[in-house]
Amino acid sequence: MAAIDDNSGYNRMKEVKKFDESKIGVKGLSDSGITSIPQFFVHDPETLSDLKSSSSHTATIPTIDLSKINSHRPTIVDQITVAAKTWGFFQVINHGVPILILEETVNAIKAFHDQPHEVKAKYYKREEGKGVMYSSNNDLYRTKAASWHDSLQAWMGPEPPEVEELPEICRKEVVAWDLHATNVAETVMELLSEGLGLEAGKFKELTFSDARVLVGHCYPYCPQPDRTMGITSHTDPGIVTVLLQNHVPGLQVRHEDEWVDVKAVPGGLIINVGDMLQIISNGEYKSVQHRVLANSCKEVRISVVIFFNLSKWNEDGYCGPLPALLSPEKPPIYRNFTQREFVENFYSKGIDSKSLIEKITIHS
Ligand SMILES: O=C(O)CCC(=O)C(=O)O
C-alpha cells in the first residue's frame, strides 16, 4: 500500500498508526466530542450508498422457542433447520439462560468499555490468535477503511485464559457467559445435526465447541454515521456464532438481496451459521452476510459474541463436506482444505474480503 494515498497528501498509514498507538479507541474519539470522523474511517461510496436498510422488507429473522425441546423435538428440529437453510440467522428464546445473566453480561462488557483510557490501555494490543486482547478494529491494518467499533476479545478454549488475564471488571461475567452460551450452542448444534439426519452428538464429536473466542464489541455514538460502518459486511468463518446484544440497533443481515434489521427480542439470543458449517453441511446450512451500521444513538451499542470453531481436524489434516452427507445425487460442492489454509485465509485479510467458501467451491 502506498504511504500517501492520493494527491491531497493524506498519509493514511501514518494516521492509522497514530490512532492505534494512542490506544484511545473509537470510544475515546466519541467521548472527546469530535464532530467529524478521521478520514481513515470513511468508507467507499459504493458501501455508503447502500447504508440504509432497504426496509420495505418487513421480514424478521425466525424466532425459535426452545421451551418445548423435549416434548416437541421434531417440530423444533424442523423449524431450526429451515431457519438455518433459508436465513442462516435466527433468534432463540426460552433457551434456559436466566435474563439476569444476559443483563449482567452486557453490563459487564459495557463497564469494561466505559473505563477510563488509562485502565483500558493496559489491555490494548494486537495478538489475535490467543489470550486476551482489547483493540479498536481487529483488522485495522488489513482493511481499506476502519469501522466504528472497539472490542475486547478472549480465547476461552481450547485452553481457557488464566483468570487474572481477564479484566477484573468483567471477569466473573465473561467466565459465566462462556459456560451459558456454550450450553446454548451445544443444544442448537444437536438440533442442527439431527436436521441433517445425523446423530445429535455429531458436531460435538467433531469438537465444534472447543476452540472458541468471546468478543465484547462496543459501538459508541458516531457523529457521522452515514460515512462509516459499525462493522463491515462479512460472514463469520467458524461453525456457529452466538450473539447477545443490547437494545441499541444496528445489526443487519442480508436476505433475498436486501438488508434486514435484526431487532433485539428481550431475552433472545441470536445464532448464525458460519462458513465452516456451510462447508461441512455441503451447502445445506447458509453462512450469510451481515453488518452493523455505525451507531447514530447517543447510547452505546454492546454485543457479546462467541465464535465456535473446530479444534480437531481429520487425521489426514483435511476438512470438508461430511462424508455421511454425500451420495451420487449429492456430490461435494466444496473441495477439502487444510487447517492452515483456513487460518491463513482468515488472518491474511480484512473481515470484508472473500471468504474461504468462494475459494474452495467446486465449479462443475
Ligand atoms: O455486533 C454485532 O452485532 C455483530 C458482530 C459481528 O458480526 C461479528 O463480530 O462478527
Ligand SMILES: [Fe+2]
Ligand atoms: Fe459476524
